[in-house]
Amino acid sequence: MSEYFLGLDSSTQSLTAVIIDLATRKIVYEQSLNFDKAVPHYGTQRGVLRDAHDPKTVHAPPLMWVETLDLLCAKMKKDGAPLGEIKAIAGSGQQHGSVYLNKSAATAFASLDTKKALHENLKNVFSRATSPIWMDSSTTKECDEITAAAGGRAALIVATGSAAFERFTGPQIRKFAVHETESYAATAHIALVSSFMASVLAGQLAPIDPGDGAGMNLMDIRSKQWHPEALDATAPKLLERLPPLAPSCSIVGPVHKYFVEKFGFAPTAQCAVWSGDNPCSVIGLGLVEPGQTAISLGTSDTYFGTMAECRTDPNGEGHVFGSPTGDYMTLICFKNGSLAREKIKDQFKLDWDGFAAAIKSTPVGNNGALMLPWFDPEITPRVLTPGVRRINLREDNVGANCRAVMEGQMLSMRLHSSWMSMRPSKIFATGGASVDPVRMQIVADVHGCPVYRLETTASAALGAALRAAHAWQRTKREMEWPEIVRGFTEPVANSRINARPEATAVYDKMLKAYADAEREALAKQ
Numbered sequence: 001m002s003e004y005f006l007g008l009d010s011s012t013q014s015l016t017a018v019i020i021d022l023a024t025r026k027i028v029y030e031q032s033l034n035f036d037k038a039v040p041h042y043g044t045q046r047g048v049l050r051d052a053h054d055p056k057t058v059h060a061p062p063l064m065w066v067e068t069l070d071l072l073c074a075k076m077k078k079d080g081a082p083l084g085e086i087k088a089i090a091g092s093g094q095q096h097g098s099v100y101l102n103k104s105a106a107t108a109f110a111s112l113d114t115k116k117a118l119h120e121n122l123k124n125v126f127s128r129a130t131s132p133i134w135m136d137s138s139t140t141k142e143c144d145e146i147t148a149a150a151g152g153r154a155a156l157i158v159a160t161g162s163a164a165f166e167r168f169t170g171p172q173i174r175k176f177a178v179h180e181t182e183s184y185a186a187t188a189h190i191a192l193v194s195s196f197m198a199s200v201l202a203g204q205l206a207p208i209d210p211g212d213g214a215g216m217n218l219m220d221i222r223s224k225q226w227h228p229e230a231l232d233a234t235a236p237k238l239l240e241r242l243p244p245l246a247p248s249c250s251i252v253g254p255v256h257k258y259f260v261e262k263f264g265f266a267p268t269a270q271c272a273v274w275s276g277d278n279p280c281s282v283i284g285l286g287l288v289e290p291g292q293t294a295i296s297l298g299t300s301d302t303y304f305g306t307m308a309e310c311r312t313d314p315n316g317e318g319h320v321f322g323s324p325t326g327d328y329m330t331l332i333c334f335k336n337g338s339l340a341r342e343k344i345k346d347q348f349k350l351d352w353d354g355f356a357a358a359i360k361s362t363p364v365g366n367n368g369a370l371m372l373p374w375f376d377p378e379i380t381p382r383v384l385t386p387g388v389r390r391i392n393l394r395e396d397n398v399g400a401n402c403r404a405v406m407e408g409q410m411l412s413m414r415l416h417s418s419w420m421s422m423r424p425s426k427i428f429a430t431g432g433a434s435v436d437p438v439r440m441q442i443v444a445d446v447h448g449c450p451v452y453r454l455e456t457t458a459s460a461a462l463g464a465a466l467r468a469a470h471a472w473q474r475t476k477r478e479m480e481w482p483e484i485v486r487g488f489t490e491p492v493a494n495s496r497i498n499a500r501p502e503a504t505a506v507y508d509k510m511l512k513a514y515a516d517a518e519r520e521a522l523a524k525q
């Protein structure tokens with residue numbers, strides 16, 4: 001007997017649906033609608049609205065997400081997706097983005113009318129027409145104010161799991177509360193993208209889970225409750241505007257009858273709490289046990305790790321979020337990922353095969369040559385003035401530059417994840433670069449553990465579907481996480497690349513040289 005679960009991913013550029021059959025361990029349906037194309041009348045570019053006068057201000061219209069949800073449900077129905085047999089739905093939202101709702105919202109969610117489109121039902125529920133999203137970096141002043149009021153940077157990191165970051169929800173709320181006092185006064189509820197979308201589906205205001213709550217600078221990372229001092233440091237009367245926090249496996253309630261009558265969902269289909277896209281990806285990548293690590297080598301490189309105990313980064317570069325498993329996860333973002341590798345590749349007019357051959361023509365450790373690959377401003381470490389730094393490295397040496405960019409990136413990743421005090425025992429790699437055994441050998445050797453390749457496209461939506469299955473299973477019997485993800489997140493067969501102990505020994509020494517070079521470069525900033 002099939003057991004269907006739906007995962008939705010409301011990301012920056014698109015809304016994606018993945019339906020899994022837990023009985024056969026198969027993805028049975030996948031569909032994605034791109035906001036710019038599906039609902040062009042909102043005028044977004046790549047899903048966002050950039051302020052014409054201030055490039056740091058980046059918002060998105062929440063009504064656009066709602067209208068796209070209606071269209072995606074219609075598309076699923078038209079495609080014959082088994083909507084009537086779905087047992088539970090969960091979702092993933094781009095993290096940090098906030099939705100501001102007036103006092104009519106709760107009633108509007110509860111009384112959706114099938115004779116009207118979803119966006120017509122909900123057009124009057126907002127006290128702020130647009131939502132600041134994670135790409136917004138306009139709140140440096142608010143970050144400083146919150147940090148000072150919360151007792152300083154170290155205290156805020158220990159309390160909430162992260163230093164104050166411009167894109168985090170607390171600083172964004174503060175900016176709104178201070179500059180748009182009347183609209184803030186008219187705001188009865190503040191939701192995250194995740195909890196907002198869950199509210200629409202369930203027809204009631206939905207809680208926030210600790211995965212996404214941790215991206216706000218407002219939640220006590222250990223107790224997973226709102227942090228009173230952080231709230232006070234952010235905006236007046238904030239607690240009364242926030243939904244409760246609830247474990248990621250909680251059920252909000254059955255899907256609203258709007259979705260039953262219009263699209264054929266079963267009235268018994270349960271809506272689970274949504275989470276952020278990174279916590280959902282942790283599940284979609286199969287990182288369900290402490291100590292598991294994945295790296296995604298895409299436009300930017302990200303490092304995900306799971307930890308049983310909450311340990312925060314004293315330097316404030318890495319974030320600690322709640323993992324949907326109830327453990328903790330960390331996210332470290334390196335902006336100069338593929339961007340830096342491509343710059344070097346293109347500089348020498350190579351393709352990726354040529355890039356790999358160039359690396360192979362040089363020895364492990366690059367004869368002491370090092371590169372700090374900061375083509376763009378960097379997030380980890382915080383580099384505001386970009387510029388590539390070369391040490392013992394001539395700019396025209398093809399092989400040495402190709403090796404140096406990859407070795408530099410992996411040494412940086414090892415260095416900036418060391419606060420976790422937990423060396424990975426294996427690494428799962430995804431993203432473009434993960435198909436290249438030459439670059440993956442450097443990953444394995446620098447980190448000193450085997451690397452496996454994961455072939456995932458929609459890891460956040462898949463993670464959401466698996467979370468739906470977990471939340472639903474819990475109401476019947478306890479199914480452990482490894483059993484939930486089994487068959488969905490296995491690495492590609494024969495993709496294991498082992499670390500070579502003699503190469504790792506070279507990198508163990510090189511790490512110090514890299515750290516010194518980095519410290520010196522940062523001191524000059």
Ligand code: XUL
Pocket residue numbers: 011012093094095096134167215276277278331
């Ligand atoms: C994480 C972050 C991004 C967004 C993208 O802190 O800002 O990964 O979640 O959707």
